[in-house]
Amino acid sequence: MDLDQLAALRTPEGEAALVAAAELTDGDPLVAAATLRAAGIPAGLAAAALTQAELRRRAIGKFGPDAAGMYFTRAGLEQATRGRVARRRAARLRDAGVHTMVDLGCGLGADAIAAARSGIRVYGVEADPVTAAMAAANARATGVADRFTVIPGDATRFDVTQVDGHPVDAVFCDPARRRAGTGRRIFDPAAYSPPWDFLLGLAERVPRTVFKVAPGIDHAVLPADAEAEWVSVGGDLVEATVWCGPLAAVPRRATLLGGPVAHQLTGTGVGRPPVGPVRRYLYDPDGAVVRAHLVAEFAATVDGSLADQEIAYVYADTPTPTPYARCLEVVEVLPFSLKRLRALLRDRGVGRLEILKRGSALEPERLRRDLRLSGPESASLVLTRVADAPTALLCRPVR
Numbered sequence: 275m276d277l278d279q280l281a282a283l284r285t286p287e288g289e290a291a292l293v294a295a296a297e298l299t300d301g302d303p304l305v306a307a308a309t310l311r312a313a314g315i316p317a318g319l320a321a322a323a324l325t326q327a328e329l330r331r332r333a334i335g336k337f338g339p340d341a342a343g344m345y346f347t348r349a350g351l352e353q354a355t356r357g358r359v360a361r362r363r364a365a366r367l368r369d370a371g372v373h374t375m376v377d378l379g380c381g382l383g384a385d386a387i388a389a390a391r392s393g394i395r396v397y398g399v400e401a402d403p404v405t406a407a408m409a410a411a412n413a414r415a416t417g418v419a420d421r422f423t424v425i426p427g428d429a430t431r432f433d434v435t436q437v438d439g440h441p442v443d444a445v446f447c448d449p450a451r452r453r454a455g456t457g458r459r460i461f462d463p464a465a466y467s468p469p470w471d472f473l474l475g476l477a478e479r480v481p482r483t484v485f486k487v488a489p490g491i492d493h494a495v496l497p498a499d500a501e502a503e504w505v506s507v508g509g510d511l512v513e514a515t516v517w518c519g520p521l522a523a524v525p526r527r528a529t530l531l532g533g534p535v536a537h538q539l540t541g542t543g544v545g546r547p548p549v550g551p552v553r554r555y556l557y558d559p560d561g562a563v564v565r566a567h568l569v570a571e572f573a574a575t576v577d578g579s580l581a582d583q584e585i586a587y588v589y590a591d592t593p594t595p596t597p598y599a600r601c602l603e604v605v606e607v608l609p610f611s612l613k614r615l616r617a618l619l620r621d622r623g624v625g626r627l628e629i630l631k632r633g634s635a636l637e638p639e640r641l642r643r644d645l646r647l648s649g650p651e652s653a654s655l656v657l658t659r660v661a662d663a664p665t666a667l668l669c670r671p672v673r
């Protein structure tokens with residue numbers, strides 16, 4: 275999509291094409307294009323409207339009902355923060371007393387719109403002209419154009435200390451972590467756009483700096499006095515946020531969203547849980563807990579221990595209800611052997627097997643084929659190491 279196509283979509287004819295495209299919810303794209311052309315919509319406009327309608331449908335998961343009136347690029351939608359995560363971050367910024375914030379690389383505006391809705395005055399800087407124009411349109415579509423202004427341009431050259439005569443009291447940056455063109459993920463923070471050194475320098479200019487990073491970020495590169503927070507939604511680890519200056523409340527935090535209330539576990543990130551034997555119950559901690567290096571803090575909540583210093587399965591004698599981990603009851607422990615495992619599963623009539631693993635190089639799907647499962651029962655198999663030995667744990671859910 276280019277700026278001319280976007281402008282065409284925002285004319286009365288374009289809006290009518292979008293309405294018509296939204297009604298063609300299923301079926302062959304060629305038939306849909308032919309239907310719009312038969313209704314007198316020019317081919318280029320019909321194609322742009324159909325793409326937008328498809329992206330709006332996909333965007334509902336992240337943007338909810340707002341998606342129906344917003345504009346998206348495929349890459350911008352993929353990189354946009356989920357609504358629930360953006361709202362929570364915005365509320366924390368507002369509660370910390372932030373009034374005016376610059377969002378460097380605001381993309382299509384998911385974070386900026388959430389912040390504006392929470393009452394923060396947001397200036398979004400965006401280098402890509404089409405994305406910037408869409409973000410401005412999205413500010414209008416979501417009713418926050420009076421509090422979210424988009425400034426097309428390069429974030430690395432933007433004066434983050436004041437804007438429009440207002441002192442800036444916070445800076446947020448969610449750098450692009452995919453390569454332009456290929457869309458492939460970037461793992462090296464130095465290759466983020468804007469890059470890592472720029473993000474670290476921001477905190478020196480504006481103490482209340484917040485940036486979003488990939489959940490796989492190496493703890494060793496994080497600023498020493500910042501808070502790093504890992505966020506999961508419904509068990510899926512989605513991002514990490516670095517809170518600098520006075521916004522840092524604890525060294526490490528794991529935030530679990532998805533249920534009716536958010537759960538947060540905090541700690542130092544350097545604790546070591548006790549190590550002992552496999553016990554009757556196994557806890558598989560949420561990805562946010564594991565990535566935040568808060569397994570020791572979690573283990574303490576269930577009086578648990580590890581069976582291997584390096585592997586984040588926690589074992590305990592009782593099944594304590596917890597939002598931070600899934601709990602399974604261990605029914606058999608055996609040194610890993612395909613033959614023994616196959617015999618055990620056959621004896622127990624296990625035909626449906628969930629396979630979990632940490633610290634095992636085995637490929638679950640290949641193992642499942644090799645096990646030649648049959649029978650009416652279901653079970654969970656945990657592949658792991660115990661005191662450095664490859665071990666299989668046959669488990670069942672805790673009732």
Ligand SMILES: C[S@@+](CC[C@H](N)C(=O)[O-])C[C@H]1O[C@@H](n2cnc3c(N)ncnc32)[C@H](O)[C@@H]1O
Pocket residue numbers: 350353354355378379380381382383384385386399400401402405427428429430448449450451467468
């Ligand atoms: C991950 S996206 C931001 C997504 C946004 N937080 C959201 O939730 O909708 C990063 C954005 O930064 C923009 N960007 C990358 N480098 C930039 C730079 N130097 N100046 C301004 N924008 C930049 C990209 O074009 C992209 O739209």
